[in-house]
Amino acid sequence: MSGRDVILGRIRRALGPEPDDAQDPHAGYESAVPRDYLREHGTRGEDATVDLLAENLADYRALVHRTDADGLAELLARLLAARGTRTVLVPPGLPRWWLATADATRVPDRAAHTARDLDRVDSVVTGCAVAVAETGTLVLDGSPDQGRRRITLVPDHHVCVVRVPDQVVASVPLALERLDPRRPLTWISGPSATSDIELDRVEGVHGPRTLEVVLVSGV
Template sequence: MSSRDRVLGRVRRALADVPEDDTPYAQAVVRDYLRRHGERDPEDTVELLAENLVDYRAVVHRADAGDLPLLITRLLEARGSGKVLVPPGLPPEWTSAPDTHWVQDHTVSTPEELDRVDSVVTGCAVAIAETGTIVLDGSPDQGRRRITLIPDHHICVVRVPDQVVSSVPEALERLDPARPLTWISGPSATSDIELNRVEGVHGPRTLEVVLVSGDHSSP
C-alpha cells in the first residue's frame, strides 16, 4: 500500500459518519459579498491601481500608445539591458529599441538560458485596482509563465482603462480558469526568520508597470 492510499484511507474513515450533502456547489457557499468597495469611474480606478502598485514597490510609468516604444527603450537603456526576452505575440513596435538583443522564447529554452537575459517585456490579461495585482494568463503577448519568473527585471504593459477592473470578482469574470494564471502583486519578495525582506527569490527583483492609454488596436 502506498503512502497516498494510506492517507486517502484515513480521510475516508474520518468522513464515514458525515452525511452526504447533495447541495449543488453553486449554492453551497453564500456569495453575497460586495463585488467591489465603493463606486469609481474609470479614471479613479486607474489611479487606485497606480497607488497600490507603488505600495507594493512596483515602479509605475504612464505613456500614450504612440510613446510606448520610446519609453520601453528608455527603461531598458536605464537598466543596461542588452538581452531582452519577449513572448511570441508581443506587438513588434514595442521591440524597436536599438542596440538590444531581442530573444524570442522557445519551448526548448532552458531555465539557464532564460536566466541569462537581462529583462522581459510582456502585456497582461487584467489588472486589479483594489489589490494592485497584475494577472497574466499565458496569452501570446504574455508567453509562458516561466519567462516572467526567471528574469530579474519585468516590464509589464497594462492598457488603460480597458484592462483595469476594480476588484478580484470582476477580474475573475474576465479570466479563463483553465488557463495558466499568474497573479503578481509587486516584485517577488519574501522574509527570512528575522523578517529581513529579500526580493527576487521567486520572480523578478524589479517590476516596472507601464500604464498605456490611447490606441489599443494592437493585440
C-alpha cells in the same frame, strides 16, 4: 471505508450534483456557497480606478510609468536602456512595434529554453490579461503577448504593459469574471520578495527583482 473512499467522497460532494441528482433532495451534496460579498469597495470612475492601481503597485515597490500609444515604444526603449539591457525576452505575440526602437537583442521564447538560459536574459517585456486596482495585482494568463509562466519568473527584470482603462478592474471578483480558470494564471503583486522572522526583506527570491509597470492609454 478506506481513506481513499473518504477523500474521493469529499471531492465528489464539493464538485456538486450530477445532472440526474440535481433534483434529489437526498443526494447528499453540499449546498452552493453563498456569494453575497461586496464585489468592489466604493464607487469609482475609470480614472480613479487606474489611479488606485498605480498607487497600490507603487506600494508594492513596483515602478509605475504612464504613457500613451505614441510614446510607448520610446518609453520601453528608455526603460531597457536605463537597466543596461542587452537581451530582452519576447513572447511570441508581443506587438513588434512595442520594441521597435529598443537597442537590445530580442530573444524569442522557445520551449527548449532551460531555467539557466532564461536566467542569462537581462529583461522580459510582456502584456497583461487584467490588473486589479484594489490589490495592486497583475494577472497573466499565458496569452501570446504574455508567453509562458516561467519567462516572467526567471529573468531579473520584468516590464509589464497594461492597457488602460480596458484591462483594469476594481476588484478580484471582477477580475475573475474575465479570466479562464483553465489557463495558467500568474498573479503578481510587486517584485518577488520574502522576509525572515526579523522582517528583513529580500527581493528577487522566486521571481524578478525589479518589476516595472507601464500603464498605456490609447492601445
